[in-house]
Amino acid sequence: MSSLRPVVDFLLYDWLKVDQLSQRSRFSDHSRDTFDAVLDTCERIAREKYAPHNRLVDTEEPRFDGEKVVLPAATKQAWEAYAESGMLSAAQDYDIGGMQLPYTVEAAAGAFFAVASVSIGGGLLTVGNANLLMAHGTDLQKQVFALNEFNGRFSGTMCLSEPQAGSSLSDVATRATPDGPDFESDPLGPRYRVRGNKMWISAGEHELTENIVHLVLAKIPGPDGKLVAGTRGISLFLVPKKLVGPDGQLTGERNDIALAGLNHKLGWRGTTNTLLNFGEGKFPVRGGAGAIGYLVGKPGEGLRCMFHMMNEARIGIGMAATALGLAGYYASLDYAKQRPQGRPVGPAGKDPGQPQVRIIEHADVKRMLLAQKSYGEGALALMLYCARLVDEQHTGAPEAADEARLLLEVLTPIAKSWPSEFCLEANSLAIQVHGGYGYTRDFPVEQYWRDQRLNMIHEGTHGIQAADLLGRKVVMEGGRGLQLLAGRINATIEAALQRPHLAEHANALAKALQRVGAATKAAWATGDPSAALANAVPYMQAFGHLVIAWMWLDVLLTVPAQEQARTPAHVGRVHAARYFFHYELPKVPAWLAVVETRDPTCAQMPEEAF
Amino acid sequence: MSSLRPVVDFLLYDWLKVDQLSQRSRFSDHSRDTFDAVLDTCERIAREKYAPHNRLVDTEEPRFDGEKVVLPAATKQAWEAYAESGMLSAAQDYDIGGMQLPYTVEAAAGAFFAVASVSIGGGLLTVGNANLLMAHGTDLQKQVFALNEFNGRFSGTMCLSEPQAGSSLSDVATRATPDGPDFESDPLGPRYRVRGNKMWISAGEHELTENIVHLVLAKIPGPDGKLVAGTRGISLFLVPKKLVGPDGQLTGERNDIALAGLNHKLGWRGTTNTLLNFGEGKFPVRGGAGAIGYLVGKPGEGLRCMFHMMNEARIGIGMAATALGLAGYYASLDYAKQRPQGRPVGPAGKDPGQPQVRIIEHADVKRMLLAQKSYGEGALALMLYCARLVDEQHTGAPEAADEARLLLEVLTPIAKSWPSEFCLEANSLAIQVHGGYGYTRDFPVEQYWRDQRLNMIHEGTHGIQAADLLGRKVVMEGGRGLQLLAGRINATIEAALQRPHLAEHANALAKALQRVGAATKAAWATGDPSAALANAVPYMQAFGHLVIAWMWLDVLLTVPAQEQARTPAHVGRVHAARYFFHYELPKVPAWLAVVETRDPTCAQMPEEAF
Structure with a gap:
């Protein structure tokens, strides 16, 4: 560390x-x-x-x-x-x-x-939950709930998925009905009774804090008693585990939220993951049926409010994935520096009477370490770049703030997906460096790999991120986000072209940028979303590699040429960047080939032929 | 199944x-x-x-x-x-x-x-062990040990690695010294006392069988009492857990082999994996020091004998990896056919009042299933092709048998490594198809993924296989093995070119073959093994993709053109092959780029710069 x-x-x-x-x-x-x-x-x-x-x-x-x-x-x-x-x-x-x-x-x-x-x-979920309330809650909701999350008395969750509706939020079936004739006059906000089952709720039940603030997506039935189909019917409710008075003190009443089960996971086991039943009657409260919840924002705007939290959460997941990638890198680097095994390739290694060398001296082990460094530090650069955009969005001049907002829209699916996929590969390489020891539970790397596997799934799967990127982000506002990004990448390329030692990378990046731009157009050439999006994941993989290559080149610009070879840290950056440009960036055309042709091989595979 | x-x-x-x-x-x-x-x-x-x-x-x-x-x-x-x-x-x-x-x-x-x-x-290890004895053992060793392995009374292990010598067998430090002046007259073979620690021994201790036959690599000290450095000092010993008489009956004596520890693994937990101490004195036997072992084959030829078993084991690992890939495919296919979630992309899916569709109807889920089918069935074809070569080697006419032997030499590292790497990717996709459920232990796919992760490590790591392929197999006998393989691939290409619907694949395969051939030459252009082998793993990945693409094209040749579209099984094969050619084969140039240039980025990374 x-x-x-x-x-x-x-x-x-x-x-x-x-x-x-x-x-x-x-x-x-x-x-x-x-x-x-x-x-x-x-x-x-x-x-x-x-x-x-x-x-x-x-x-x-x-x-x-x-x-x-x-x-x-x-x-x-x-x-x-x-x-x-x-x-x-x-x-x-x-x-x-x-x-x-x-x-x-x-x-x-x-x-x-x-x-x-x-x-x-x-505090990822707790802070995200409280931030959402700061943006969309009433003054009292902020004071009673958000502030007590910021000081650590309460913790927070986000309750979106249901057993029948994981990625498909329009199918949310949790119902919220007004709680009595005076439901609108509760100081904590319009009061409802919430009934339904929520799945995959991280930190949904524990004793770490005095209370848990659940933010729950639910639908308010129309006058006919039916739920409005689709996402526009979704509203957002604040449903505390224990009821709280307007003074912020617990009233002593338990809300009707029952733990229906703990999920037993492959990894990430330090955090509970729960199935929660809201309002099933296990803990009846205040003589009515259903858990008590307070509307946050306006009815029907639940998903818009929740996205405030989800975007932060997605960047948070990217950072978690990055950190796991780096953790595995550090562990395997330590191991490789200490473990003697084998001898150099070629004449120098022919004498078995010589002592063994440490495995970090083998080119293939260096390859596995350099790949991890290249993935992990490249991802870290992206995460911090995105975080800096958040600051710009919040505190920059209006035009810069708007640019930052739009760039974040485009980069969020990459920030979520790229580290999740490639730092998983990094964690696999960390196991490989350890050999058989890496496969045992005596070393930390197998856990990193298991923990990491969650990141391609939660907060929007890889497929969801890819559809968001190609289906929405690169075409929204007339493609302005993509243009903006291309402008920034081009600025890096231009600056790099001024430095002879970076010209090769700059030209490679320019080629990749051109190729991604062309593929974006080709994907949408027929205007048919099903044709465009059939290969959205390979598109996202190529796009992500373009972005990480850009990060590496931009990072190298920070170091004046004459410094490049001097300090080990700079030498390391130069090699990690070169690794990315030589070993990784050439994969871009392979991914884009099917995007450009709108290859229908997968989409047309008949079910019975599997 | x-x-x-x-x-x-x-x-x-x-x-x-x-x-x-x-x-x-x-x-x-x-x-x-x-x-x-x-x-x-x-x-x-x-x-x-x-x-x-x-x-x-x-x-x-x-x-x-x-x-x-x-x-x-x-x-x-x-x-x-x-x-x-x-x-x-x-x-x-x-x-x-x-x-x-x-x-x-x-x-x-x-x-x-x-x-x-x-x-x-x-029975992989047991059969491999017994087969080795059938090839290199004495008649009585065959009768007493091998035959009792074939009938299931005894089981077998291979004991190569030591704590200080995993991949580096030349550093084996287990010692075998003659057991008394009459050591050469034991009917079971020259009798030695074996002392040393062996690591990663699968099925090294259990009660499943009456006895366990360990085949142990050890060194016989020279007259000066020192061990000969390097692999040429290695001999092979049969060291039974319990002593056996020439009649095949247990004598009632326990040999001096102590379980020093069970490894706690990430997966593959149905099989014990052990650290065994031979001859440390925990179970003294027949009044001497050391475990009793019988020489198999000649002194100094232990590694050659053991390779007999290792090549079989490597093909066995490839088959295990393939089977795990298919197991995940079948599980995720079942899940995808049943799980409703989401709606089609485009206008057809805009109406949230319509019921959700099963996820197998989404193009991205089809992509993940088709990738698994393409990896798993492609790997299965390769494994059975290699198995057929074994039969040819054993029962073919002399020239054909020799060709089969040489082709097996070249294909064994691919048969071991390719399914280990790409069926791991398949297992990851099987988790992804399940979404959050795949990350729980309520579904089988997370276990397949964990079990699979071993295959890139045991029986020679990925790095060892790659060095074997590029450093030895493609250059041995003047490159004849590679020429032979190219000849077979070309025969498939020629046949496919006769069928208009396969011409596109045939041309793509020809290009990949040409590229791999050129990269092989370029890697060795300077004759310096350390330059050639620095990128041996990317070379092996490209080589493996070439081989699997060849398998798929050859499989398609089996079906007459007019049949291709008729039965679901054939349609599935056509799509899986097309997936491989369109989505996978284009990665070959990306891997080979660094091989062709003998890219020194990894090899030249200074240790302090990590």
């Missing part, structure tokens, strides 16, 4: 120049010193409270004792240390107890926790 | 025409009827005794109770059913109780067990 800090420092300060944000009024009290202090604190908590327990939370997975969900004591201690650090409200205004920290620094700090133990988790 | 049989039947009879083997004297009693009877039996045993317990052997992993290793009762029942079926000696001569079955049929039959439960395992 000690290896992470210099990489973060370089990307934050040398590359993104995040310290310059202190010139903006919101961040004017900040400087590199205060940012460093935050990073120091998070690095320390992660090292002391998270890293030592990562295996423990895997082997002692959450269990239900009939009354409550039991987690290892270490999980509660980690949560408390996290909450006490103030990171839950790091980005919030001073007047509600926040630090007014740039999101970029918050995101970077989060990487330390995720490298140490992704499944103990930080 | 019911889906596997028709695929096996097609490949065995329509494609490989295995029934024609009955024209050879060794197989003259056989016919398609007897082959089918064997397949029927194996399919039934796998269905009844293996498949129901695959999850059980994962959750109840082997444990040591202080006295013995405990496995679930189901494992013993499965072993007994397997042994009773006669499959352990299926390929052996009639006069020792075998069936004289072609290896191709034996290999195909093995796929049913591996699809049902790869980690309960069949």
Whole structure:
């Protein structure tokens, strides 16, 4: 983990120049010193409270004792240390107890926790939940719920999926009906009775906090008692595990939310994942039927509100995936430096009387390590770049803020999907470097690989991200987002062409950009979405590789040419970038071939022929 | 699993025409009827005794109770059913109780067990062990040990690795010293005392059989008491867990082999994996120090003898990987046919009032299923093709037998590595098709993925296979093996060019073949092995894709053009082949780019720059 800090420092300060944000009024009290202090604190908590327990939370997975969900004591201690650090409200205004920290620094700090133990988790869901309330809630909802999430008293969830509706939110069947004639006059917001089953709810039940704030998608039946089909019928409700008064104190009443089951997962076992039944009558409350929930925002706007949280969550998943990729890299690098095995290829290795060399001396092991570095640090650059766009969106001048918003729209599916896929490959390589030892539970890498596998699934599967990218993001606003991105990539290419040692990479990147642009047009050439989107995933893979290659080239621009060969860190970056350009970027045409031709092989496969 | 049989039947009879083997004297009693009877039996045993317990052997992993290793009762029942079926000696001569079955049929039959439960395992190690003794053992070693392995009384292991010597066998430090002045006159072979620690020994300790026959690599010290460095100092010893008399009966003496530990693995938990201490004095035997072992073959020829077993084992691993890939395919196909979720892309799916469709109707899910079919059935074709070469090597006319031997040399690293890597990708796609459910332990696919991850590691890692392919197999005998393979691929291309509907694939294959040939030359252009082999793994990946594309095209040749569109099975093959040619084969140039340039990016990465 000690290896992470210099990489973060370089990307934050040398590359993104995040310290310059202190010139903006919101961040004017900040400087590199205060940012460093935050990073120091998070690095320390992660090292002391998270890293030592990562295996423990895997082997002692959450269990239900009939009354409550039991987690290892270490999980509660980690949560408390996290909450006490103030990171839950790091980005919030001073007047509600926040630090007014740039999101970029918050995101970077989060990487330390995720490298140490992704499944103990930080405050991703809680902060996202509270941020949503800050954006869409009433003043009292903010005060009673959001603020108590920011201070760590309460935690938060997002309840979207149902057993019959995972990726297909238009099929949400949870019902919310007005709770009595005075339902509109509750100080906490219009009060409803919520009934339905929610699936895959992370942190849906535990004793880590005093209360759990569920944000639940549900439909309000029309006058005919029927639910409106489709996503436009969806509203958003705040459904607390325990009822709370307008003063923020628990009333002592338990809401009608029952744990229907804990999912037993392949990995990421430090976090409970639950099936929750809302309002099934197991814990009747205030003499009515259904769990009590308060409308957030307007009826029918639930999905729009929820997307506020989902976009943050998607970037959070990308960062988790990146951190796992880096964790595996550090573990396998340590191992490779210590493990003697074999001798060099060629004459030098022919004498078996010579001692064995350490495996890091073998070219193929270096290849596996360099691939991990190239994936992990490339992904980290992208995540911090996206985080910096969030800051620009929130605090930039209007035009820059709008550009940042649109760029984020285009980059979010990549930020979610690329690290999930390629840092999984990195984790597999980390196992491979360890040989047989990597396949045992005596080394951490197999857990990283298992934990990582979730990231292509939750918060929108790979297929959902790809359809979002090609079906929506690159064509929205007349393709302006894609043009904007191309403009930024071209600026990097232009700058790189000024430096002879980067010209080869610049030309390769220009070619890939041209190819992705052409493929986008070709995919939509007939205007038929089913033809365009049949190969959306290969398109997203190519697009992601283009973006990561761009990140690497842009990172290299930060270092003046004469410096490139001097320090080991720069030499490492040059090699990792070269790895990406030589070993990875050439895959782009292979992925795009089927996109450009709108290849119908998969779509036309008859079911009975499988 | 019911889906596997028709695929096996097609490949065995329509494609490989295995029934024609009955024209050879060794197989003259056989016919398609007897082959089918064997397949029927194996399919039934796998269905009844293996498949129901695959999850059980994962959750109840082997444990040591202080006295013995405990496995679930189901494992013993499965072993007994397997042994009773006669499959352990299926390929052996009639006069020792075998069936004289072609290896191709034996290999195909093995796929049913591996699809049902790869980690309960069949007789791979035991049969390989006994086959080695049949090739290199004395008559009495065959009778006492090999025959009792073929009948299931004893089981076998291969003990190569040591804690300090995994892939690097020249560093084996286990010592074997003559056991007394009469050591050469033991009827079971020259008797030695063996001392050393062996690591990663599968099935190294259990109670499934009356005895365990360990085949152990060790070194006989020279007159100076030192071990000869390098592989030429290695000899092979038969070290039974319990001592056996020349009559084949246990003498009642336990040999000095102690279980030093069970490895706790990521998957493949139905099979014990052990650290064994030979001759450490825990179970002193016959008043001397060291475990008693009998020399097999000549001193110093241990590795050559062991390779007899390793090549079989490598093909066996390829088949296990293939079977796991198919198991995930069948599971995710079943799920996709039943799970409703979402609506079609485009206008047809706009009405949320319409019921959801099953996910198999989505193009992206079809893509994930077709990729699995393309990987799994393509790999199965390769495994059966290799098995057919084994039969040719054993029973063909001299020239054909020699060709088969050489082709097997070249294809073995591909047969081992390609299914290990790409059927792992298939298993990941099987999880992805299941969405969140795939990440839970309520569905079988996560276990397939975990079990599969071993295959790139054991029996020679990916890196070892790649170095073997590029460093040895394609250049041995003046490159004759590669020429032979190219000749066969060209024959397929020529035949395919006669059929207009296959011409596109034929041309693509020709291009890939040309490219691989050129890359082979370019890699070796300087004659420097360290430059040539620095990118051996990308070379192997490209080579593997070439081979699988060839398999698919050759399989399609079996079906007359007018038949292609008629039956669902043929339509499926046409689509799976097309998937491979359109989505996979274009990756070949991306992998070869670094091979052709002998790209030094990885090899030149300085250690301190990681």
